Amino acid sequence: MTRFLASAALIALAAFAPAKPLGTQAVIEQSKPSDWRRLAPENTLYMDVNGGTVVIELAPQFAPLHVANIKTLVREGFFDGTTVNRVQENYVTQWGDATEKKSLGTAKPTLPLEAERDAKGLAFVPIKQRDSYAPEVGFVDGFPAARDPKSGKAWMAHCYSALSVGRGESPESGSGAELFTPIGHAPRHLDRNYAPVGRIIQGMELLTALPRGSGQLGFYEQDSQRVAVRRVRLGSDVPAAERLAVEVMRTDTPTFAAFVDARANRDRDGFLIGMGGVDVCNIRVPVRPVAKP
């Protein structure tokens, strides 16, 4: 009888013991269709470069003026036939018009810096993770971001594969005609200093596996070293059948919170110990293929 009672108590305990949290793969497998979203064609860029296509999601919620200007540049063919001009080891790959003489057409030559914005009105979903650079980090519609309750400002983080705007010394000298992406450890000291305008969803390897430039700041010194940016198109100008058929995990759901938790506590699949924390730049938002539209 005591034995039976003991067993009953054990069963009761087991029923209330917290289940081991899911791993990243299990979170994805158990997700609902509503945990995923499609890319909006009007905010997607297709850049043909280095024998493949880089697919970019634009972030007008962070840099409306720059995104509008970039769309103008794209639609007027500014980027077609430009080049990758700079590949700096553990820092950035940068592209645009190497001559700096090509006409920007009807696009604006300079814009106010959009490196941060009012946090109010932004769908910022915090994650409970420590960060070396900001009091608070999280995601906004899939973009890794930071927020400062004191200043009331929010900004996109310069994580690996962010798309950001090159500029001169003057903060107001950028236009979106010169773009770069971090290819090494996140250069977060660029945050609040440079204006991120989106992130690369697919094709980073086309921009990272390039020879490093031997000039100052990794700029190429000879024309022959520059890989061509053959063509850049806005998703809504790309025939539907040619668009990237993927869906991206939403970052404002309990499923994504579970995914972040799983990234912070990897204790399976060859891992012995979960670290109990994760850098916002080390949370790669899941992307999965879907049937063509």
Added chain:
Amino acid sequence: MTRFLASAALIALAAFAPAKPLGTQAVIEQSKPSDWRRLAPENTLYMDVNGGTVVIELAPQFAPLHVANIKTLVREGFFDGTTVNRVQENYVTQWGDATEKKSLGTAKPTLPLEAERDAKGLAFVPIKQRDSYAPEVGFVDGFPAARDPKSGKAWMAHCYSALSVGRGESPESGSGAELFTPIGHAPRHLDRNYAPVGRIIQGMELLTALPRGSGQLGFYEQDSQRVAVRRVRLGSDVPAAERLAVEVMRTDTPTFAAFVDARANRDRDGFLIGMGGVDVCNIRVPVRPVAKP
């Protein structure tokens, strides 16, 4: 007279106002000779690969058994004629014997995991920076590291350009015959799970600007894709005149503390705002050329 007093007060204030902290370049320029150290030849590796030489500093203070085993492998020529077998985008480049059949000579085939160690006895110099993964971060003899006061353990961080040991599912299955280095955003979830044995001081671009592998985990699928590791030598076996003539900034000095502070507060040279913090993996310990020995 009141005017004179006011001026005197202002001068006094100015004398006590904190000077604007130095920038990274100024810290280096104002450093003393004793703020720098040479590489110890007996803990340096020279790896000829991809048309150049990767220079590695070994860390016996973190992984004595692995470092000793790697030195045996190197001196017996194990790595000569092996290959780069895996390049996974935003993750790692890995090299060793693709056939997994080459004899390890007198080296041990497996070793206990040396992913962390007792913090006691380690020259850990903390930096006052928040970290997403560990309660405390800092440097040990130039190696970025973390420490947990609760467990009393310390470990090297898997930052960009760390050298770490590949292994199978079993934690005790590594030997140092298969090595990898992070080539993207620091995969710190490897910390305490894999055994870092050093860091790459020069030549990272020889391992990062390689085509990504198309197989699972970025492994190459065809022999022809594998770049040869032509030769690996221990520094003490390299003629003095051929050794890398550099010095590395010491990480246990007030000068290095000032350097970290400058990295955390970059507000010059094109930067408008210092972020007031820096990721331990984004502090690249300065290296500078010196005259040949």
